[in-house]
Amino acid sequence: MRELLERGGFEAFDEVLVDERLARAELRRQVGRLERELARLFGEAFGRVEIDHRVGARSATPRALGLADLEQLRDQLADRVADARGQLARQAETEAANRRLLAAMIADPAGHRWVWISRADVGEPGCGGWHSRPRLGPIGMLMGWWQVKVSSGCPLAGRLAAVDQGLEAQAPRPSPLGTCPRAAAGARRRARCGPPRQP
Amino acid sequence: MSVSGHERPHPRRGRVSSYVAAEFPGLGISWIEVAAGAGRSGESVRNRLGALSDRFYGSHAVQMRQQPIPWAYRVFFRHVGLDPDVTRTPIEGLALERLREGAFRSRGLPADALTIATVETGVALCAFDADRLEGPLGIRESAPGESLPGRPGELPHESLVMTDDLGPVGLLFGEASAKHEVGRATRRTAVAAIEVSGVPRIAVEEALWIAASELGGEVETRS
Numbered sequence: 552m553r554e555l556l557e558r559g560g561f562e563a564f565d566e567v568l569v570d571e572r573l574a575r576a577e578l579r580r581q582v583g584r585l586e587r588e589l590a591r592l593f594g595e596a597f598g599r600v601e602i603d604h605r606v607g608a609r610s611a612t613p614r615a616l617g618l619a620d621l622e623q624l625r626d627q628l629a630d631r632v633a634d635a636r637g638q639l640a641r642q643a644e645t646e647a648a649n650r651r652l653l654a655a656m657i658a659d660p661a662g663h664r665w666v667w668i669s670r671a672d673v674g675e676p677g678c679g680g681w682h683s684r685p686r687l688g689p690i691g692m693l694m695g696w697w698q699v700k701v702s703s704g705c706p707l708a709g710r711l712a713a714v715d716q717g718l719e720a721q722a723p724r725p726s727p728l729g730t731c732p733r734a735a736a737g738a739r740r741r742a743r744c745g746p747p748r749q750p
Numbered sequence: 751m752s753v754s755g756h757e758r759p760h761p762r763r764g765r766v767s768s769y770v771a772a773e774f775p776g777l778g779i780s781w782i783e784v785a786a787g788a789g790r791s792g793e794s795v796r797n798r799l800g801a802l803s804d805r806f807y808g809s810h811a812v813q814m815r816q817q818p819i820p821w822a823y824r825v826f827f828r829h830v831g832l833d834p835d836v837t838r839t840p841i842e843g844l845a846l847e848r849l850r851e852g853a854f855r856s857r858g859l860p861a862d863a864l865t866i867a868t869v870e871t872g873v874a875l876c877a878f879d880a881d882r883l884e885g886p887l888g889i890r891e892s893a894p895g896e897s898l899p900g901r902p903g904e905l906p907h908e909s910l911v912m913t914d915d916l917g918p919v920g921l922l923f924g925e926a927s928a929k930h931e932v933g934r935a936t937r938r939t940a941v942a943a944i945e946v947s948g949v950p951r952i953a954v955e956e957a958l959w960i961a962a963s964e965l966g967g968e969v970e971t972r973s
Contacts, residue, residue: 586825587821612924615769615773
């Protein structure tokens with residue numbers, strides 16, 4: 552055995568050309584599978600939790616990648632998939648805990664005073680949520696009449712527009728002297744606002 | 751032969767160099783030539799872009815990468831070293847544009863025709879001035895010192911390029927050479943589809959015929 556080890560050495564293998572094509576094909580197959588998995592996880596996580604799905608380019612222009620590049624790409628994709636699975640699992644645990652809390656809150660509103668759970672907290676799409684609050688305001692608070700209110704969902708477009716208008720109305724005015732109505736043209740207006748703006 | 755005719759000629763299939771074909775089984779290029787050039791899109795094309803915009807939502811964009819054809823292009827982009835979240839695949843690029851702009855904006859022909867065909871089928875398309883192509887299209891690796899005619903700088907060695915008999919006419923999934931771009935002087939347009947593994951042949955043919963139909967010219971069947 553010792554003779555064999557001493558005689559053989561590995562120098563002879565240096566001149567053996569290894570066809571890496573099959574290895575590259577296998578790595579490409581793995582990259583495809585990981586990309587599919589990452590796409591599935593991305594779709595599942597969208598809107599719930601932000602996952603890092605980016606894997607940087609290996610080349611500025613398209614080219615046939617070598618074995619080392621493909622291995623690095625495969626490893627990075629595998630890392631992203633593992634991270635994404637972990638994040639989704641943690642998110643699922645949090646949502647499950649929130650659902651249990653919601654069930655307890657609905658069963659006993661007085662025991663969960665002022666607790667607010669949004670739909671996003673339990674992994675559901677849309678706006679709104681559940682709020683434990685007293686019936687009839689201060690009276691209910693004094694009497695211990697607590698209830699869970701379900702919010703009515705996303706605000707309507709009309710209400711959003713009203714909010715925008717309200718914000719515009721609250722915006723600081725352009726002149727410290729106040730706005731100058733068009734009808735109030737005259738020497739006094741010019742003194743306050745300067746000459747009329749040319750179109 | 752008219753595009754609307756019941757017998758459609760098969761698109762021509764280009765050559766893929768033996769090394770590239772061995773590395774990327776399923777990679778190919780097919781094209782048809784249409785007697786049409788650049789110009790403003792007609793009302794029917796703009797209407798169709800509008801209809802496509804109306805039935806395309808954000809949820810489509812999010813779920814798109816799980817569908818077979820967009821996924822196939824994403825995987826191919828990974829295989830050739832590109833990041834599909836930076837260098838977008840054609841269908842994902844259009845989806846992003848739709849979400850940002852609120853609609854598929856008209857950019858004239860042949861761009862609108864390619865947009866419609868790509869959104870309908872997911873297949874990557876590009877267009878060249880057919881009269882400036884010499885011989886059949888193909889895909890190979892670039893040789894040292896090669897460049898795209900009319901574009902500054904040399905191509906990085908061993909980049910995957912689309913070629914004709916004279917040399918590169920465009921980078922694969924990238925810009926076309928200035929010489930072969932479709933412009934005002936173009937009379938005949940070559941619409942090319944880039945096939946990758948996982949994209950069914952029927953989708954490729956459908957994409958080419960939709961693009962030809964939107965371009966509006968006669969499809970030429972010379973071999």
